[in-house]
Amino acid sequence: MSSRRRFLQSSLMAAGAAMLPTARAVPASTDAKVVSTWDFGVPANREAWQVLAAGGNALDAVEAGARWAETGQCNSTVGRCGYPDRDGFVTLDASIMQGDGSCGAVAALQDIDHPISVARKVMEKTPHVLLVGDGARQFAIAEGFTPHSLRTPEAEQAWREWLETSRYQPEINAERRGIPGNRENHDTIGMLALGRDGRMAGACTTSGMAWKMHGRVGDSPIIGAGLYVDDQVGGATASGVGEEMLRNAASFLVVELMRQGLSPADACRGAIERVVKKRPEASKSLQVCFLAMNTHGEVGAFALHQGFVYAVCDAQRQDALLESPSVYTTTKT
Helix, strand or coil: CCHHHHHHHHHHHHHHHHHCCCCCCCCCCCCCEEEEECCCHHHHHHHHHHHHHCCCCHHHHHHHHHHHHHHCCCECCEHHHCCCCCCCCCCEEEEEEECCCCEEEEEEECCCCCHHHHHHHHHHHCCCCEEEHHHHHHHHHHCCCCCCCCCCHHHHHHHHHHHCCCCCCCCCCCCCCCCCCCCCCCCCEEEEEECCCCCEEEEEEECCCCCCCCCCCCCCCCECCCEEEECCCEEEEEEECHHHHHHHCHHHHHHHHHHCCCCHHHHHHHHHHHHHHHCCCHHHCCCEEEEEEECCCCEEEEEEECCCEEEEEECCCCCEEEECCEEECCCCC
């Protein structure tokens, strides 16, 4: 190779490196914090906070909080009490991610409690990121999880009532707005934690849309859609109608907007505006919500419609529940 060619190559490499953003160092020490979506995030945060307050890491914290949400409550959109799909199957989705890029997920998992812990096993024990369906179930059993039916009598009754009409149309914040005969069917718990070492982790777990088509997978187990975490910037998670998060790689988008200098709140708003711009008519009839936290512990949220709340827990606030701003300030009744 001629000296001229070597000079040109080295010059181009140097120029390319100069164009890359300088990576920010992870803080050596910071104040721990955990945030999560919806009102059931308050008790989930308490579980996570026990880990952080004892000096534990963010990954263990979000797993603990998500595990509580999966079995410590009976919620129609998360874990063991989740409503089935239109064929009567309860299928669970979950993802977990560290700020260094390590991640794992499961989708369409049946008969296994704690899909978030199975997702962590995928991250730590396989070369893969996502396992689905029967393969995810087989892996979970091989890792010591005990299979059993997750369809509760309450979910069975709700499913049989739904079969009378087979009408599939998610209502915005239906249960929280007291609409008779409607049950929440599009909520997810997404959780972000910042450890004292300045490192972050996130978790997202759900039973997905009630009455969905069998085999449907939403955003929750898809890294970059329902969850994304980067130790150099921060993390984001999503809730609502997952198809919109999938169409926009939404959580990744929020983190990238923070990377460009936006606050967590403004980054969430920017992602919501992207959803509205792409599908303005559809956005009026569905709920999409984003929650973000940067590496400095600043928190922000934004939603399409009024009614999204999120929980914050740190040394100063143990049970804070805050209402998110939204594009549309009123919803139909």
